[in-house]
Amino acid sequence: MSIMPIRIAIVGLGKIARDQHVPAIAATPGIELAAVASRNAALNGVAHFASLEELLAQAPDIDAIALCTPPQVRRAQAAAALAAGKHVLLEKPPGATVSEIAPLLAAAQNSGKTLFASWHSRFAPAVEPARAFLANRYIRSVAIAWKEDVRVWHPGQRWIFEAGGLGVFDPGINALSILTRILPQPFFLTKAELSFASNCAAPIAADLDFTDQGGTPIRAEFNFLQTGAQTWEIRVETDDGWLTLSAGGARLNYAGVELADAALAEYPALYQHFVDLVHRGVCDVDLAPLVHVADAFMLGRRLTVAAFEE
Ligand code: NAP
Numbered sequence: 001m002s003i004m005p006i007r008i009a010i011v012g013l014g015k016i017a018r019d020q021h022v023p024a025i026a027a028t029p030g031i032e033l034a035a036v037a038s039r040n041a042a043l044n045g046v047a048h049f050a051s052l053e054e055l056l057a058q059a060p061d062i063d064a065i066a067l068c069t070p071p072q073v074r075r076a077q078a079a080a081a082l083a084a085g086k087h088v089l090l091e092k093p094p095g096a097t098v099s100e101i102a103p104l105l106a107a108a109q110n111s112g113k114t115l116f117a118s119w120h121s122r123f124a125p126a127v128e129p130a131r132a133f134l135a136n137r138y139i140r141s142v143a144i145a146w147k148e149d150v151r152v153w154h155p156g157q158r159w160i161f162e163a164g165g166l167g168v169f170d171p172g173i174n175a176l177s178i179l180t181r182i183l184p185q186p187f188f189l190t191k192a193e194l195s196f197a198s199n200c201a202a203p204i205a206a207d208l209d210f211t212d213q214g215g216t217p218i219r220a221e222f223n224f225l226q227t228g229a230q231t232w233e234i235r236v237e238t239d240d241g242w243l244t245l246s247a248g249g250a251r252l253n254y255a256g257v258e259l260a261d262a263a264l265a266e267y268p269a270l271y272q273h274f275v276d277l278v279h280r281g282v283c284d285v286d287l288a289p290l291v292h293v294a295d296a297f298m299l300g301r302r303l304t305v306a307a308f309e310e
Contacts, residue, residue, distance in 0.1 A: 005031055006278055008063065011068060021267065033046055035059055064086055070165065072096045085111060098294050101285060114274070125249070125252075133243060139238055140237040143220075144179065144221065145221050149226050176288075176292045189208060190299075192208045192300035197304075
């Protein structure tokens with residue numbers, strides 16, 4: 001007996017929805033794109049609604065909603081979708097605050113629906129091999145460099161520098177989502193310096209010092225004004241040598257082991273996991289990366305730097 005594919009709707013047809021969600025859904029067995037809700041964008045051949053509310057009112061045959069909108073509007077959309085009996089996939093970060101997620105998780109669990117707070121970088125091909133490699137190793141230090149040019153990767157996305165948009169933590173949280181997956185011990189923030197452009201409510205750069213119970217130094221540098229070579233790299237020093245994840249977790253280097261660059265594989269794997277969660281009737285919500293970002297806002301010394309010009 002064949003199981004009917006999950007009929008999913010994308011809400012917020014912006015950059016990540018077009019670049020990754022649409023092709024990944026098409027490439028994943030067991031799920032199909034049945035509708036789009038977006039105020040200013042539509043897809044040829046796919047049912048279109050101007051808003052999530054309109055979609056929920058007019059399209060009862062949708063099983064699941066992928067929220068690809070900015071984090072500031074996601075909580076209300078997730079609550080509405082869950083109240084309408086839909087499974088919900090949240091793009092990262094799962095919300096604009098940490099505490100807004102608990103009621104969503106409770107609502108999903110109470111109705112037997114899936115809530116998936118997705119972390120796409122955890123599906124990068126180097127992540128699970130790195131986790132397995134580090135599980136039994138002594139770790140001396142960790143250095144993260146996550147430096148990209150916001151003008152190249154987020155043109156015109158003003159929400160990113162508004163309150164709740166996370167600023168440089170929008171990419172930086174991807175590094176934290178990987179690190180919280182691959183390190184065998186939990187870690188915590190000890191010092192942070194956040195640079196705010198004078199016209200932005202979210203930081204444009206961050207220097208973070210973490211440690212763990214054993215005192216391991218863990219340093220992260222996030223920068224949104226990196227021109228020239230772009231860097232998304234995590235280097236872990238072990239007593240057996242250096243392990244390097246580069247290209248956002250697409251590549252792994254240790255003693256000559258090199259995995260091929262396969263960045264596009266993240267989203268098909270993410271959707272396969274979502275299909276699996278729905279069939280099992282469970283949620284997957286890990287807030288650890290978001291908690292580290294909230295800690296940085298609590299502990300961080302704030303510097304004001306030059307205004308950001310698009
Ligand atoms: P984006 O290009 O700005 O797209 C978001 C879309 O959401 C917009 O096109 C807009 O579509 C809709 N939207 C914007 N503001 C809204 C509001 N106030 N109410 C309702 N809908 C609104 O942003 P994005 O880059 O795709 O990022 C979206 C999310 O995905 C973010 O959380 C980001 O961190 C995550 N993400 C992005 C990337 C990336 O490389 N860009 C990678 C991974 C994850 P309409 O105007 O048509 O409604």
